Amino acid sequence: MSDSETAYPVATHQKYEALIARAKQAPSARTIVVHPCDETSLRGALEAAEENLIVPTLVGPRHKINAVAQAHGLDLSPFEIIDVPHSDAAAARAVELIREAKGEVLMKGSLHTDELMRAVTSSTTGLRTARRISHVFVMDVPTYPETLFVTDAAINIAPDLDVKRDIVQNAIDLFNQTGLGTPRVAILSAVETVTSKIPSTIDAAALCKMAERGQITGGLLEGPLAFDNAIDPEAARIKGINSPVAGRAQILVVPNLEAGNMLAKNLTFLARADAAGIVLGARVPIVLTSRADSLRTRLASCAVAVLLADARRRAAAVPSA
Incomplete structure:
Protein backbone atom coordinates (compact mmCIF):
# COMPACT_ATOMS: atom_id res chain seq x y z
CA MET A 1 0.00 0.00 0.00
CA THR A 129 -25.66 42.73 -3.21
CA ALA A 130 -22.39 44.65 -3.44
CA ARG A 131 -20.62 41.26 -3.47
CA ARG A 132 -20.23 39.18 -6.63
CA ILE A 133 -22.41 36.06 -6.64
CA SER A 134 -20.40 32.82 -6.54
CA HIS A 135 -20.82 29.10 -5.91
CA VAL A 136 -19.19 26.79 -3.38
CA PHE A 137 -19.12 23.00 -3.39
CA VAL A 138 -18.98 21.84 0.22
CA MET A 139 -17.36 18.45 -0.21
CA ASP A 140 -17.15 15.47 2.09
CA VAL A 141 -14.19 13.51 0.72
CA PRO A 142 -13.89 10.16 2.55
CA THR A 143 -10.09 10.08 2.27
CA TYR A 144 -9.48 13.68 3.40
CA PRO A 145 -9.72 14.76 7.05
CA GLU A 146 -11.21 18.20 6.38
CA THR A 147 -14.51 19.44 5.03
CA LEU A 148 -13.32 20.73 1.66
CA PHE A 149 -14.73 23.82 -0.07
CA VAL A 150 -14.19 24.16 -3.85
CA THR A 151 -14.97 27.51 -5.48
CA ASP A 152 -16.06 28.66 -8.03
CA ALA A 153 -17.05 25.66 -10.12
CA ALA A 154 -20.54 26.65 -11.28
CA ILE A 155 -21.15 30.37 -11.91
CA ASN A 156 -18.15 32.56 -12.77
CA ILE A 157 -16.57 31.19 -15.94
CA ALA A 158 -13.33 33.17 -16.19
CA PRO A 159 -13.15 35.49 -13.16
CA ASP A 160 -10.77 38.43 -13.10
CA LEU A 161 -8.87 39.47 -9.98
CA ASP A 162 -11.69 41.59 -8.54
CA VAL A 163 -14.21 38.77 -8.99
CA LYS A 164 -11.76 36.29 -7.46
CA ARG A 165 -11.50 38.53 -4.41
CA ASP A 166 -15.26 38.22 -3.90
CA ILE A 167 -15.18 34.47 -4.60
CA VAL A 168 -12.54 34.03 -1.89
CA GLN A 169 -14.31 36.29 0.60
CA ASN A 170 -17.67 34.57 0.03
CA ALA A 171 -16.11 31.17 0.75
CA ILE A 172 -14.27 32.41 3.85
CA ASP A 173 -17.44 33.99 5.22
CA LEU A 174 -19.34 30.75 4.66
CA PHE A 175 -16.65 28.76 6.46
CA ASN A 176 -16.67 31.20 9.39
CA GLN A 177 -20.45 31.44 9.67
CA THR A 178 -21.09 27.70 9.56
CA GLY A 179 -18.97 27.32 12.69
CA LEU A 180 -15.97 25.68 11.07
CA GLY A 181 -13.45 28.28 12.31
CA THR A 182 -10.76 30.19 10.43
CA PRO A 183 -10.11 28.47 7.08
CA ARG A 184 -6.85 27.63 5.40
CA VAL A 185 -7.30 28.86 1.82
CA ALA A 186 -5.24 27.52 -1.10
CA ILE A 187 -5.25 29.56 -4.31
CA LEU A 188 -4.70 26.88 -6.94
CA SER A 189 -2.75 26.95 -10.18
CA ALA A 190 -0.67 24.43 -12.12
CA VAL A 191 2.54 25.31 -10.27
CA GLU A 192 3.56 26.82 -6.96
CA THR A 193 5.80 29.56 -8.35
CA VAL A 194 4.73 32.92 -9.77
CA THR A 195 5.29 33.19 -13.51
CA SER A 196 3.97 35.53 -16.19
CA LYS A 197 3.47 32.49 -18.43
CA ILE A 198 0.59 31.31 -16.22
CA PRO A 199 -1.66 34.28 -15.36
CA SER A 200 -3.45 32.44 -12.54
CA THR A 201 -0.19 32.37 -10.55
CA ILE A 202 -0.09 36.18 -10.67
CA ASP A 203 -3.69 36.39 -9.51
CA ALA A 204 -2.89 33.98 -6.67
CA ALA A 205 0.03 36.10 -5.50
CA ALA A 206 -2.09 39.25 -5.71
CA LEU A 207 -4.89 37.66 -3.66
CA CYS A 208 -2.42 36.72 -0.95
CA LYS A 209 -1.10 40.29 -0.88
CA MET A 210 -4.69 41.58 -0.71
CA ALA A 211 -5.20 39.41 2.37
CA GLU A 212 -2.07 40.88 3.94
CA ARG A 213 -3.45 44.39 3.33
CA GLY A 214 -6.88 43.63 4.80
CA GLN A 215 -8.76 43.51 1.48
CA ILE A 216 -9.63 39.87 2.22
CA THR A 217 -10.32 38.96 5.84
CA GLY A 218 -11.12 35.97 8.01
CA GLY A 219 -8.88 33.32 6.47
CA LEU A 220 -5.25 32.23 5.98
CA LEU A 221 -4.29 32.45 2.30
CA GLU A 222 -1.47 30.77 0.41
CA GLY A 223 -0.80 30.68 -3.31
CA PRO A 224 -0.10 29.83 -5.93
CA LEU A 225 -0.23 26.18 -4.95
CA ALA A 226 -0.53 23.16 -7.19
CA PHE A 227 -3.28 20.76 -6.10
CA ASP A 228 -0.90 18.22 -4.58
CA ASN A 229 0.88 20.88 -2.53
CA ALA A 230 -2.47 22.16 -1.27
CA ILE A 231 -3.83 18.89 0.08
CA ASP A 232 -0.84 16.58 0.69
CA PRO A 233 1.62 17.45 3.50
CA GLU A 234 4.36 15.26 2.05
CA ALA A 235 4.11 16.91 -1.38
CA ALA A 236 4.38 20.32 0.27
CA ARG A 237 7.40 19.17 2.31
CA ILE A 238 9.19 17.82 -0.74
CA LYS A 239 8.68 21.14 -2.55
CA GLY A 240 9.97 23.03 0.50
CA ILE A 241 6.74 24.96 1.04
CA ASN A 242 6.61 26.01 4.67
CA SER A 243 3.10 27.31 5.26
CA PRO A 244 0.18 26.64 7.62
CA VAL A 245 -2.01 26.18 4.52
CA ALA A 246 0.11 23.95 2.27
CA GLY A 247 -0.85 20.29 2.60
CA ARG A 248 -3.79 21.13 4.89
CA ALA A 249 -6.10 23.32 2.80
CA GLN A 250 -9.79 23.62 3.65
CA ILE A 251 -10.82 25.97 0.82
CA LEU A 252 -9.58 25.37 -2.73
CA VAL A 253 -9.92 28.42 -4.98
CA VAL A 254 -9.70 27.35 -8.62
CA PRO A 255 -8.49 29.54 -11.53
CA ASN A 256 -11.70 29.22 -13.55
CA LEU A 257 -14.97 27.32 -13.81
CA GLU A 258 -13.58 24.59 -16.06
CA ALA A 259 -10.85 23.69 -13.59
CA GLY A 260 -13.29 23.77 -10.68
CA ASN A 261 -15.89 21.67 -12.44
CA MET A 262 -13.34 19.01 -13.36
CA LEU A 263 -11.86 18.99 -9.85
CA ALA A 264 -15.24 18.65 -8.13
CA LYS A 265 -16.37 15.88 -10.48
CA ASN A 266 -13.08 14.02 -10.14
CA LEU A 267 -13.48 14.05 -6.36
CA THR A 268 -17.11 12.96 -6.68
CA PHE A 269 -16.64 10.08 -9.10
CA LEU A 270 -13.11 8.88 -8.32
CA ALA A 271 -12.87 9.59 -4.59
CA ARG A 272 -16.58 8.91 -3.89
CA ALA A 273 -17.00 12.37 -2.38
CA ASP A 274 -20.35 14.02 -1.76
CA ALA A 275 -20.72 17.57 -3.11
CA ALA A 276 -23.29 19.86 -1.52
CA GLY A 277 -23.82 23.08 -3.45
CA ILE A 278 -24.63 26.61 -2.32
CA VAL A 279 -24.66 30.02 -3.99
CA LEU A 280 -23.37 33.00 -2.03
CA GLY A 281 -23.26 36.74 -2.50
Whole structure:
Protein backbone atom coordinates (compact mmCIF):
# COMPACT_ATOMS: atom_id res chain seq x y z
CA MET A 1 0.00 0.00 0.00
CA SER A 2 1.40 3.40 -0.96
CA ASP A 3 2.00 6.34 1.41
CA SER A 4 -0.83 8.25 -0.26
CA GLU A 5 -3.22 5.40 0.48
CA THR A 6 -2.26 5.31 4.15
CA ALA A 7 -2.12 9.09 4.72
CA TYR A 8 -5.77 9.33 5.74
CA PRO A 9 -8.17 6.55 6.74
CA VAL A 10 -11.32 6.21 4.69
CA ALA A 11 -14.14 7.85 6.66
CA THR A 12 -17.87 7.38 6.22
CA HIS A 13 -19.07 10.91 5.49
CA GLN A 14 -18.94 11.92 9.14
CA LYS A 15 -18.25 15.54 8.20
CA TYR A 16 -21.69 15.90 6.60
CA GLU A 17 -23.33 14.23 9.58
CA ALA A 18 -21.66 16.79 11.85
CA LEU A 19 -22.90 19.68 9.68
CA ILE A 20 -26.45 18.33 9.67
CA ALA A 21 -26.39 17.75 13.44
CA ARG A 22 -25.20 21.33 14.02
CA ALA A 23 -27.89 22.73 11.73
CA LYS A 24 -30.60 20.86 13.62
CA GLN A 25 -29.67 22.88 16.70
CA ALA A 26 -30.56 26.12 14.86
CA PRO A 27 -34.12 27.30 14.17
CA SER A 28 -35.60 25.89 10.96
CA ALA A 29 -35.06 28.29 8.05
CA ARG A 30 -38.03 29.63 6.10
CA THR A 31 -37.20 28.35 2.62
CA ILE A 32 -38.70 29.23 -0.74
CA VAL A 33 -38.56 26.11 -2.95
CA VAL A 34 -38.67 27.06 -6.63
CA HIS A 35 -40.64 24.82 -9.03
CA PRO A 36 -40.39 21.47 -7.18
CA CYS A 37 -42.14 19.62 -9.99
CA ASP A 38 -40.33 16.29 -9.97
CA GLU A 39 -40.02 13.62 -7.31
CA THR A 40 -36.36 14.33 -6.49
CA SER A 41 -36.73 18.03 -5.76
CA LEU A 42 -40.08 17.72 -4.00
CA ARG A 43 -39.04 14.77 -1.86
CA GLY A 44 -35.76 16.51 -1.01
CA ALA A 45 -37.59 19.59 0.29
CA LEU A 46 -40.05 17.51 2.31
CA GLU A 47 -37.29 15.35 3.81
CA ALA A 48 -35.36 18.48 4.85
CA ALA A 49 -38.58 19.67 6.51
CA GLU A 50 -38.99 16.31 8.28
CA GLU A 51 -35.47 16.75 9.66
CA ASN A 52 -36.51 20.18 11.00
CA LEU A 53 -33.94 21.94 8.85
CA ILE A 54 -36.38 24.05 6.80
CA VAL A 55 -39.97 25.24 6.68
CA PRO A 56 -40.68 25.12 2.94
CA THR A 57 -43.00 27.25 0.82
CA LEU A 58 -43.50 25.56 -2.55
CA VAL A 59 -43.70 27.87 -5.57
CA GLY A 60 -44.80 26.41 -8.89
CA PRO A 61 -47.80 25.14 -10.88
CA ARG A 62 -50.06 23.70 -8.18
CA HIS A 63 -51.44 20.94 -10.42
CA LYS A 64 -47.93 19.68 -11.25
CA ILE A 65 -46.76 19.74 -7.64
CA ASN A 66 -49.91 17.92 -6.50
CA ALA A 67 -49.57 15.36 -9.29
CA VAL A 68 -46.00 14.54 -8.27
CA ALA A 69 -47.02 14.25 -4.63
CA GLN A 70 -49.93 11.93 -5.45
CA ALA A 71 -47.80 9.76 -7.73
CA HIS A 72 -45.19 9.20 -5.04
CA GLY A 73 -47.27 9.23 -1.88
CA LEU A 74 -46.00 12.54 -0.52
CA ASP A 75 -48.08 14.51 1.99
CA LEU A 76 -48.24 18.24 1.15
CA SER A 77 -50.93 19.16 3.68
CA PRO A 78 -48.56 20.92 6.14
CA PHE A 79 -47.06 23.16 3.46
CA GLU A 80 -48.05 26.32 1.62
CA ILE A 81 -48.17 26.12 -2.17
CA ILE A 82 -48.05 29.34 -4.20
CA ASP A 83 -49.55 28.67 -7.61
CA VAL A 84 -47.83 30.12 -10.70
CA PRO A 85 -48.14 29.01 -14.33
CA HIS A 86 -44.58 27.91 -15.21
CA SER A 87 -40.93 27.77 -14.13
CA ASP A 88 -39.99 31.33 -15.18
CA ALA A 89 -42.91 32.65 -13.16
CA ALA A 90 -41.88 30.45 -10.23
CA ALA A 91 -38.37 31.94 -10.24
CA ALA A 92 -39.71 35.49 -10.43
CA ARG A 93 -42.26 34.95 -7.66
CA ALA A 94 -39.73 33.22 -5.43
CA VAL A 95 -37.37 36.18 -5.72
CA GLU A 96 -40.27 38.52 -4.90
CA LEU A 97 -41.01 36.52 -1.76
CA ILE A 98 -37.39 36.85 -0.64
CA ARG A 99 -37.48 40.61 -1.29
CA GLU A 100 -40.68 40.74 0.80
CA ALA A 101 -38.80 39.01 3.68
CA LYS A 102 -41.00 35.91 3.38
CA GLY A 103 -38.02 33.58 3.26
CA GLU A 104 -34.42 33.22 4.50
CA VAL A 105 -33.21 30.62 1.98
CA LEU A 106 -33.91 29.99 -1.71
CA MET A 107 -33.88 26.38 -2.96
CA LYS A 108 -33.76 25.27 -6.58
CA GLY A 109 -36.34 22.71 -7.67
CA SER A 110 -36.67 21.07 -11.09
CA LEU A 111 -36.13 24.17 -13.21
CA HIS A 112 -32.84 24.92 -14.98
CA THR A 113 -30.21 26.75 -12.94
CA ASP A 114 -30.06 29.47 -15.63
CA GLU A 115 -33.76 30.20 -15.17
CA LEU A 116 -33.38 30.66 -11.44
CA MET A 117 -30.19 32.69 -11.65
CA ARG A 118 -31.68 35.07 -14.25
CA ALA A 119 -34.29 36.06 -11.69
CA VAL A 120 -31.73 36.22 -8.89
CA THR A 121 -29.26 38.41 -10.81
CA SER A 122 -31.74 40.84 -12.35
CA SER A 123 -30.38 44.36 -11.85
CA THR A 124 -33.84 45.74 -11.05
CA THR A 125 -35.81 42.99 -9.29
CA GLY A 126 -33.18 40.46 -8.27
CA LEU A 127 -31.24 39.66 -5.12
CA ARG A 128 -27.86 41.21 -5.89
CA THR A 129 -25.66 42.73 -3.21
CA ALA A 130 -22.39 44.65 -3.44
CA ARG A 131 -20.62 41.26 -3.47
CA ARG A 132 -20.23 39.18 -6.63
CA ILE A 133 -22.41 36.06 -6.64
CA SER A 134 -20.40 32.82 -6.54
CA HIS A 135 -20.82 29.10 -5.91
CA VAL A 136 -19.19 26.79 -3.38
CA PHE A 137 -19.12 23.00 -3.39
CA VAL A 138 -18.98 21.84 0.22
CA MET A 139 -17.36 18.45 -0.21
CA ASP A 140 -17.15 15.47 2.09
CA VAL A 141 -14.19 13.51 0.72
CA PRO A 142 -13.89 10.16 2.55
CA THR A 143 -10.09 10.08 2.27
CA TYR A 144 -9.48 13.68 3.40
CA PRO A 145 -9.72 14.76 7.05
CA GLU A 146 -11.21 18.20 6.38
CA THR A 147 -14.51 19.44 5.03
CA LEU A 148 -13.32 20.73 1.66
CA PHE A 149 -14.73 23.82 -0.07
CA VAL A 150 -14.19 24.16 -3.85
CA THR A 151 -14.97 27.51 -5.48
CA ASP A 152 -16.06 28.66 -8.03
CA ALA A 153 -17.05 25.66 -10.12
CA ALA A 154 -20.54 26.65 -11.28
CA ILE A 155 -21.15 30.37 -11.91
CA ASN A 156 -18.15 32.56 -12.77
CA ILE A 157 -16.57 31.19 -15.94
CA ALA A 158 -13.33 33.17 -16.19
CA PRO A 159 -13.15 35.49 -13.16
CA ASP A 160 -10.77 38.43 -13.10
CA LEU A 161 -8.87 39.47 -9.98
CA ASP A 162 -11.69 41.59 -8.54
CA VAL A 163 -14.21 38.77 -8.99
CA LYS A 164 -11.76 36.29 -7.46
CA ARG A 165 -11.50 38.53 -4.41
CA ASP A 166 -15.26 38.22 -3.90
CA ILE A 167 -15.18 34.47 -4.60
CA VAL A 168 -12.54 34.03 -1.89
CA GLN A 169 -14.31 36.29 0.60
CA ASN A 170 -17.67 34.57 0.03
CA ALA A 171 -16.11 31.17 0.75
CA ILE A 172 -14.27 32.41 3.85
CA ASP A 173 -17.44 33.99 5.22
CA LEU A 174 -19.34 30.75 4.66
CA PHE A 175 -16.65 28.76 6.46
CA ASN A 176 -16.67 31.20 9.39
CA GLN A 177 -20.45 31.44 9.67
CA THR A 178 -21.09 27.70 9.56
CA GLY A 179 -18.97 27.32 12.69
CA LEU A 180 -15.97 25.68 11.07
CA GLY A 181 -13.45 28.28 12.31
CA THR A 182 -10.76 30.19 10.43
CA PRO A 183 -10.11 28.47 7.08
CA ARG A 184 -6.85 27.63 5.40
CA VAL A 185 -7.30 28.86 1.82
CA ALA A 186 -5.24 27.52 -1.10
CA ILE A 187 -5.25 29.56 -4.31
CA LEU A 188 -4.70 26.88 -6.94
CA SER A 189 -2.75 26.95 -10.18
CA ALA A 190 -0.67 24.43 -12.12
CA VAL A 191 2.54 25.31 -10.27
CA GLU A 192 3.56 26.82 -6.96
CA THR A 193 5.80 29.56 -8.35
CA VAL A 194 4.73 32.92 -9.77
CA THR A 195 5.29 33.19 -13.51
CA SER A 196 3.97 35.53 -16.19
CA LYS A 197 3.47 32.49 -18.43
CA ILE A 198 0.59 31.31 -16.22
CA PRO A 199 -1.66 34.28 -15.36
CA SER A 200 -3.45 32.44 -12.54
CA THR A 201 -0.19 32.37 -10.55
CA ILE A 202 -0.09 36.18 -10.67
CA ASP A 203 -3.69 36.39 -9.51
CA ALA A 204 -2.89 33.98 -6.67
CA ALA A 205 0.03 36.10 -5.50
CA ALA A 206 -2.09 39.25 -5.71
CA LEU A 207 -4.89 37.66 -3.66
CA CYS A 208 -2.42 36.72 -0.95
CA LYS A 209 -1.10 40.29 -0.88
CA MET A 210 -4.69 41.58 -0.71
CA ALA A 211 -5.20 39.41 2.37
CA GLU A 212 -2.07 40.88 3.94
CA ARG A 213 -3.45 44.39 3.33
CA GLY A 214 -6.88 43.63 4.80
CA GLN A 215 -8.76 43.51 1.48
CA ILE A 216 -9.63 39.87 2.22
CA THR A 217 -10.32 38.96 5.84
CA GLY A 218 -11.12 35.97 8.01
CA GLY A 219 -8.88 33.32 6.47
CA LEU A 220 -5.25 32.23 5.98
CA LEU A 221 -4.29 32.45 2.30
CA GLU A 222 -1.47 30.77 0.41
CA GLY A 223 -0.80 30.68 -3.31
CA PRO A 224 -0.10 29.83 -5.93
CA LEU A 225 -0.23 26.18 -4.95
CA ALA A 226 -0.53 23.16 -7.19
CA PHE A 227 -3.28 20.76 -6.10
CA ASP A 228 -0.90 18.22 -4.58
CA ASN A 229 0.88 20.88 -2.53
CA ALA A 230 -2.47 22.16 -1.27
CA ILE A 231 -3.83 18.89 0.08
CA ASP A 232 -0.84 16.58 0.69
CA PRO A 233 1.62 17.45 3.50
CA GLU A 234 4.36 15.26 2.05
CA ALA A 235 4.11 16.91 -1.38
CA ALA A 236 4.38 20.32 0.27
CA ARG A 237 7.40 19.17 2.31
CA ILE A 238 9.19 17.82 -0.74
CA LYS A 239 8.68 21.14 -2.55
CA GLY A 240 9.97 23.03 0.50
CA ILE A 241 6.74 24.96 1.04
CA ASN A 242 6.61 26.01 4.67
CA SER A 243 3.10 27.31 5.26
CA PRO A 244 0.18 26.64 7.62
CA VAL A 245 -2.01 26.18 4.52
CA ALA A 246 0.11 23.95 2.27
CA GLY A 247 -0.85 20.29 2.60
CA ARG A 248 -3.79 21.13 4.89
CA ALA A 249 -6.10 23.32 2.80
CA GLN A 250 -9.79 23.62 3.65
CA ILE A 251 -10.82 25.97 0.82
CA LEU A 252 -9.58 25.37 -2.73
CA VAL A 253 -9.92 28.42 -4.98
CA VAL A 254 -9.70 27.35 -8.62
CA PRO A 255 -8.49 29.54 -11.53
CA ASN A 256 -11.70 29.22 -13.55
CA LEU A 257 -14.97 27.32 -13.81
CA GLU A 258 -13.58 24.59 -16.06
CA ALA A 259 -10.85 23.69 -13.59
CA GLY A 260 -13.29 23.77 -10.68
CA ASN A 261 -15.89 21.67 -12.44
CA MET A 262 -13.34 19.01 -13.36
CA LEU A 263 -11.86 18.99 -9.85
CA ALA A 264 -15.24 18.65 -8.13
CA LYS A 265 -16.37 15.88 -10.48
CA ASN A 266 -13.08 14.02 -10.14
CA LEU A 267 -13.48 14.05 -6.36
CA THR A 268 -17.11 12.96 -6.68
CA PHE A 269 -16.64 10.08 -9.10
CA LEU A 270 -13.11 8.88 -8.32
CA ALA A 271 -12.87 9.59 -4.59
CA ARG A 272 -16.58 8.91 -3.89
CA ALA A 273 -17.00 12.37 -2.38
CA ASP A 274 -20.35 14.02 -1.76
CA ALA A 275 -20.72 17.57 -3.11
CA ALA A 276 -23.29 19.86 -1.52
CA GLY A 277 -23.82 23.08 -3.45
CA ILE A 278 -24.63 26.61 -2.32
CA VAL A 279 -24.66 30.02 -3.99
CA LEU A 280 -23.37 33.00 -2.03
CA GLY A 281 -23.26 36.74 -2.50
CA ALA A 282 -27.02 37.21 -2.91
CA ARG A 283 -29.38 38.54 -0.23
CA VAL A 284 -29.96 34.97 0.99
CA PRO A 285 -28.13 31.67 0.54
CA ILE A 286 -29.32 29.68 -2.48
CA VAL A 287 -29.34 25.88 -2.36
CA LEU A 288 -28.47 24.34 -5.74
CA THR A 289 -29.04 20.61 -5.94
CA SER A 290 -28.72 18.10 -8.74
CA ARG A 291 -31.06 15.26 -9.65
CA ALA A 292 -28.12 12.92 -9.02
CA ASP A 293 -27.58 14.13 -5.44
CA SER A 294 -28.03 11.63 -2.63
CA LEU A 295 -30.33 12.34 0.31
CA ARG A 296 -27.29 12.99 2.50
CA THR A 297 -25.97 15.56 0.01
CA ARG A 298 -29.34 17.32 -0.22
CA LEU A 299 -29.62 17.49 3.55
CA ALA A 300 -26.04 18.78 3.79
CA SER A 301 -26.80 21.54 1.26
CA CYS A 302 -29.81 22.55 3.36
CA ALA A 303 -27.76 22.32 6.55
CA VAL A 304 -25.13 24.72 5.23
CA ALA A 305 -27.84 27.19 4.17
CA VAL A 306 -29.58 26.89 7.55
CA LEU A 307 -26.34 27.57 9.45
CA LEU A 308 -25.62 30.57 7.24
CA ALA A 309 -29.16 31.92 7.64
CA ASP A 310 -28.92 31.47 11.41
CA ALA A 311 -25.59 33.32 11.55
CA ARG A 312 -27.10 36.21 9.59
CA ARG A 313 -30.17 36.21 11.82
CA ARG A 314 -28.05 36.39 14.95
CA ALA A 315 -25.81 39.10 13.48
CA ALA A 316 -28.84 41.22 12.61
CA ALA A 317 -30.13 40.86 16.17
CA VAL A 318 -26.95 42.34 17.68
CA PRO A 319 -27.33 46.12 18.05
CA SER A 320 -24.57 48.18 16.47
CA ALA A 321 -22.26 50.03 18.83
